[in-house]
Amino acid sequence: MEHREISRAVIKRLPRYYRYLGELMQEGVERISSGELSKRMQITASQIRQDLNNFGGFGQQGYGYNVKYLYHEIGKILGLDKTYNLIIIGAGNLGQAIANYANFERRGFVAKAMFDTNSQLKGKTVRGIPVYSMDDLEDYIRNNDVQIAALTLPKAGAEAAAKRLIKIGIRGIWNFAHTDLRVPDDVVVENVHLSESLMRISYRLSNQEE
Amino acid sequence: MEHREISRAVIKRLPRYYRYLGELMQEGVERISSGELSKRMQITASQIRQDLNNFGGFGQQGYGYNVKYLYHEIGKILGLDKTYNLIIIGAGNLGQAIANYANFERRGFVAKAMFDTNSQLKGKTVRGIPVYSMDDLEDYIRNNDVQIAALTLPKAGAEAAAKRLIKIGIRGIWNFAHTDLRVPDDVVVENVHLSESLMRISYRLSNQEE
DNA sequence: TAGATTGTTAATCGATTAACAATC
DNA sequence: TAGATTGTTAATCGATTAACAATC
Incomplete structure (x- = not known):
């Protein structure tokens, strides 16, 4: 159609x-x-x-x-009749919060794995979701069905992580890093810039129309 | 001006x-x-x-x-020359993730306290930020300078929490609950609906223009 | 059938882009 | 001064609202 x-x-x-x-x-x-x-x-x-x-x-x-x-x-x-497998890049607080949020699964978004450069987190699990080393990223994606990657790592590493994800075939990126990713046309990026959201609050509080 | x-x-x-x-x-x-x-x-x-x-x-x-x-x-x-004190309603994963995110402070948004109905969390601290009982909400706000409240609790409790916050004088609400709050004109609500953000990814992945 | 409410065209409104005179 | 680039007006584009004929 x-x-x-x-x-x-x-x-x-x-x-x-x-x-x-x-x-x-x-x-x-x-x-x-x-x-x-x-x-x-x-x-x-x-x-x-x-x-x-x-x-x-x-x-x-x-x-x-x-x-x-x-x-x-x-x-x-909206494409909610399908299931999407999700991986989370960056197993810090935000990444863990997303992993913990079981409600997304009800809509068909299933978190499968987390990745972090910090090797101390390796082997940890959050709500049953394992944390792997960033070194294993490509291997994991090759061997598993992954449609969406959430970027919950610092701005500095986001662009590089996105490049790797796109190269290995990921087409959906949920970007929490405070940066605008440059990606090919066929890659979907959805930005969640929390600090910009806070700034809009402060703007509206400061310039409140009386 | x-x-x-x-x-x-x-x-x-x-x-x-x-x-x-x-x-x-x-x-x-x-x-x-x-x-x-x-x-x-x-x-x-x-x-x-x-x-x-x-x-x-x-x-x-x-x-x-x-x-x-x-x-x-x-x-x-944007009003970033001022400092805003923030409280977090709901000390679950998302609430804790926000409490943990020190970067907001660089922009002048300082998390001061968390509140939760779960009394087991009472007394806990996250990055030095204490968790109080929801019963103490009004007392706390009366005795402390609070400009913004983040709602990181389930939808079911969000509307009631917002009512209490507004009644006691809060004018800025950062709403993570999946519901649209009805508030007076002078109250600023900024919504962060993560599941809607995910749905936009799935829409775009499903309807990708070739 | 009469009443209700859609689907759709036309009118309006607002936001973006283009153009260029003002001016550093 | 000549060149660059803004501030601002005018033109275009797109999105929202109004209106109403089609139809259940």
């Missing part, structure tokens, strides 16, 4: 739709109109209909949208 | 400018033109000039921008 290019803005909203639909499902709500969903999500009904129509007509005139159906359809669009 | 409303898009880019200028400073670069910066940052020179001009003329025709000056000016705009 060929669909035209979806804008970045729409993609960014999809997981939020998915979350709200999941909640509605848990509440036992069977159907919802763009108007009702609009009230819940604090976005316009028009935007909801526009967004969903990027992927085809999920609704029905006079009825609205079937919650369960729409939830699963958006799940498929 | 009254300046007109700055758009959300511009604010989002400011920390990135700040990061690049910091790097230039470290490299010993004294001045930079919008054209050169454009090449580094992969955004148009026009956008750079537009963005900076929201805050006044930082550059000089025929010369460009003085790196050190611009760095400090953007720092001031």
Whole structure:
């Protein structure tokens, strides 16, 4: 199925739709109109209909949208019908926190291994997830199915680690290092720059519109 | 000084400018033109000039921008000339990871205390930062200067915790819980929804444009 | 059928890019 | 002064909202 290019803005909203639909499902709500969903999500009904129509007509005139159906359809669009194996580069606090966060697995993201240059961590496990030496990175990826790598190491090592990962075939990078990675077109990088997020708080606190 | 409303898009880019200028400073670069910066940052020179001009003329025709000056000016705009005390609600892995991340302090964000409903954690410290009972939250905030609270607890408790924080006077919330908080207008919420970030990776991996 | 609500086109709004006069 | 580069206006592009005919 060929669909035209979806804008970045729409993609960014999809997981939020998915979350709200999941909640509605848990509440036992069977159907919802763009108007009702609009009230819940604090976005316009028009935007909801526009967004969903990027992927085809999920609704029905006079009825609205079937919650369960729409939830699963958006799940498929997001690629959540598949499982992704994840490795974590950098077994420090952040890396361990991610390894410990079992909830990601519910969505199909399974942490399989951690890697660290610090040989003292070698052999350690976090929630059953082993820490290996960075020396073993290529071997591990060759012998295991890995789709996504989380970079939870200091900025200084991030670019080099990314290069190795890309060379050996990884196409998804979840980058927590405070740097912009330069990668080929077919590699997906999703940045989580926590310090930038903090700075936006301080900006808004400092420049609070009265 | 009254300046007109700055758009959300511009604010989002400011920390990135700040990061690049910091790097230039470290490299010993004294001045930079919008054209050169454009090449580094992969955004148009026009956008750079537009963005900076929201805050006044930082550059000089025929010369460009003085790196050190611009760095400090953007720092001031971002409110990084002040110190912010931070408390962490939820002393689980993510909370501890944030407590452990000393780098935030370099930017003026100082973690002071953690709170958890799990009384077993009470008395524990992480990098010298103590864990208190949630029962002591209001007392602590009354007796200490706290500007920002990080919510690193499960979704179920997040809304209630936010209510308590706001009631006692906190105006900055760094929300890691997978829920949208409803807050008064003068409260700043910055969301970090890690699972949504993962979903965007899976979307892009699944729908990779060939 | 009448009422509700979608899918979709058209209008508006905002953000980005281009262009160039001002000026160091 | 001549060259470089900003600050700023105008043009373009894209995203959001409004409107309404189609249709369940």
